[in-house]
Amino acid sequence: MGYLDEEVKRLQSIIDSIEGRVRDLETKQFGSSSKKTTDEIRMLLIGPPGAGKGTQAPKIKEKFNCCHLATGDMLRSQVAKKTTLGREAKKIMDQGGLVSDDIVIGMIKEELDNNPECKGGFILDGFPRTVPQAEGLDAMLKSRNQTLQHAVELQIDDALLVARITGRLVHPASGRSYHTAFNPPKVAMTDDITGEPLVQRSDDNAEALKKRLATYHKQTTPVVSYYKNTGIWKAVDASQEPGQVWNSLLAIFDNDKAKAEAAGSGILNKLAGRS
C-alpha cells in the first residue's frame, strides 16, 4: 500500500471518530441524535375537550410509530369492563371532574413500562391535567434519563367547543372520533375502518361540557404555565380545520429537525474552525 493509500485510510479513521463524537454531542443536547429526532418522539397535547387532541394524536402515532396514551380512553375502558376503578371513575367523569392524580400517574407508568409501542416514544393525550401529574411525569422520565421534547397547547375559544362536543361520535375500541356534521362516518353511526358501531360519550353533552371546561381552566391552565417555564411549550391554533392543525404540528416537528441539523453542522463548523 502506497503512502497515499495509507494517508487516505488514516484520514478516514479520523473522520469516523469525529462523526461518532458529533453524534454523541447531539445526543447530549437533544436526547437523541439528529437522525433519530424524526424517529423518536416524546410529547404531549394539552387542550380543552373538543380541541382536537384525539384527532391529531393518532396521526402523530402513525408518523413516529410511537404509543398514543390517552388517559380518558384508558378510564373509559375500565368503565366498560365495570371494574371497581371504572365504577368510581364513571361518577367523576360524568360530573366533569378529575380522577385522582395517583391513579392516572399509575396508569401512564404502567404503559411506559410495559407497552412495547412506547419504545418508539409516546404521545400523551389528556395527561398531565394537573401540576402534580406534570411533576409525576417529570419524575418518571428522569428515572429513565428521558426528557420531553414538546408540550403542545391546542388553543381554542370555549364558544367553538359546544358544537364540536355535542356532535362527536367515537369508536370506543380505537378512540377514533367523528362528528355528525363536520366529519361524518361513511355509514351513519358506524366506524369507517372496522364497521363497528359508534357511540356518543355520556359526558359529551352541553351540561357536562360546562363543568369539564371549568375544570380545564382551573386545573389544567396551570399545566400550560408549567411547560411555558420549561421552554418546551408550543401553541397551535386549534380552531383551524384538522388538516391545517396537522400542518402546524408538522411545522413544529420540522423546526425541531432543522434545529438538530443546524446544531450538528454548528458542531462540525466549530471543529473545522479549530483545525
Ligand code: AMP
Ligand atoms: P377525556 O377523554 O380526555 O376528555 O377524559 C374524559 C374524562 O376522564 C375527564 O373529564 C376526566 O374525568 C377523566 N380524565 C381523563 N384524563 C385524566 C387525567 N389525566 N386526570 C384526571 N382525570 C382524567
